[in-house]
Amino acid sequence: MMIQEKAHDNSYKRFLAMDVGITIVTYEGVCSHEVVVQIGQELEHLLAASTGVRFKKVFGVFIELIQNIKNYSAETVLAQNGTECGVGIIRVSEESLCYTVTAGNCIRKDDESRIEAKCAAVKHIPTAELRSHFNERIRLKQESTSKGAGVGFLDIAIKAGGNWEYEFHPVNDDFTFFTITAYIAKSKIAEEDAKSA
Amino acid sequence: MESVFLEKTTETPSVRMDVQGGFIELEGNSYPENAFEFYQQIFDWIDAYFAQGADRIRAVFRLNYFNTSSAKCMLNFMTLLQKYHGDDKMITVEWYYEEDDDDMLEIGKAFSVDFTMPFQLLSFVD
Numbered sequence: 068m069m070i071q072e073k074a075h076d077n078s079y080k081r082f083l084a085m086d087v088g089i090t091i092v093t094y095e096g097v098c099s100h101e102v103v104v105q106i107g108q109e110l111e112h113l114l115a116a117s118t119g120v121r122f123k124k125v126f127g128v129f130i131e132l133i134q135n136i137k138n139y140s141a142e143t144v145l146a147q148n149g150t151e152c153g154v155g156i157i158r159v160s161e162e163s164l165c166y167t168v169t170a171g172n173c174i175r176k177d178d179e180s181r182i183e184a185k186c187a188a189v190k191h192i193p194t195a196e197l198r199s200h201f202n203e204r205i206r207l208k209q210e211s212t213s214k215g216a217g218v219g220f221l222d223i224a225i226k227a228g229g230n231w232e233y234e235f236h237p238v239n240d241d242f243t244f245f246t247i248t249a250y251i252a253k254s255k256i257a258e259e260d261a262k263s264a
Numbered sequence: 265m266e267s268v269f270l271e272k273t274t275e276t277p278s279v280r281m282d283v284q285g286g287f288i289e290l291e292g293n294s295y296p297e298n299a300f301e302f303y304q305q306i307f308d309w310i311d312a313y314f315a316q317g318a319d320r321i322r323a324v325f326r327l328n329y330f331n332t333s334s335a336k337c338m339l340n341f342m343t344l345l346q347k348y349h350g351d352d353k354m355i356t357v358e359w360y361y362e363e364d365d366d367d368m369l370e371i372g373k374a375f376s377v378d379f380t381m382p383f384q385l386l387s388f389v390d
Contacts, residue, residue, distance in 0.1 A: 100297040103275075103295075104274050104275050107274070107275070107295075108274055119364075120362055120363075120364045120365050123328070123329050123362075123365060123367065123368075124367070126329060127329060127331070127367070130295050130329075130331050131331060131332060134295070134331065198370050198374075202371075202374045205332075205335055205336050205339050206339065218332045218335070218336075219332055222331075222332045222335075225367065226367065
């Protein structure tokens with residue numbers, strides 16, 4: 068379903084106005100599997116050489132977030148590959164000590180409290196305990212509404228060392244704009260500093 | 265029963281399923297559009313491999329990155345291998361992680377604790 072609303076445009080404008088450093092990639096539109104792979108490849112090309120093993124965290128968060136848009140955005144279109152895919156916006160950017168991955172998409176207002184509760188539950192877990200929660204969760208039976216393993220937020224929290232946040236902004240009576248931002252420190256030392264700050 | 269080789273793609277690992285050598289080896293990235301479908305063909309091959317009387321397999325994982333759906337599939341993979349591990353069959357797992365890749369190491373560690381089959385954690389430098 069396409070959402071043609073002024074308030075919806077404002078959500079994208081607000082997203083783009085967020086101060087998250089120098090942009091490496093911004094993509095707005097349908098997140099088909101082909102788009103996921105193509106942008107992933109570009110990101111690997113742009114970042115892998117300079118960031119080494121930390122790159123995998125940026126890449127992992129990017130893939131998880133863009134696949135979230137593809138699978139769960141309330142705004143969808145029929146992609147070129149013939150499948151109905153989610154529409155949203157995603158940005159990878161760089162600051163002096165970290166990379167930032169931010170993703171935004173519309174969700175149904177009815178789903179807001181469920182998603183909010185899920186995010187809050189993960190946010191509540193101490194960073195040192197995130198992995199054990201992840202390991203427990205993947206051992207549980209999949210949730211019926213989940214197309215993945217139902218551990219996406221936990222995975223993002225782990226890769227960001229607990230340094231992530233989420234927001235909800237109303238679009239209209241039916242939709243809410245949902246944004247997740249993850250900060251991935253450029254080094255383990257920077258990650259520790261971010262935790263103690 | 266035939267050996268099978270799946271070529272590596274950007275989002276799926278190469279998979280070598282070798283009947284004569286008695287091993288299965290995965291190498292690369294894993295974030296397919298449908299991870300459960302991708303891994304099912306491998307699980308089917310393993311079932312067929314043991315059904316025709318094989319008594320051992322060496323499973324080698326050299327993965328660079330995998331998404332959360334693939335992580336769930338990895339767990340199913342280990343569960344399947346463990347099912348065959350017993351008195352008359354020998355299963356060994358080699359789990360490679362790039363040095364300093366704590367995400368790949370930690371998930372391997374969790375598997376190595378959960379399952380009783382021989383499980384080696386091996387680091388490499390890219």
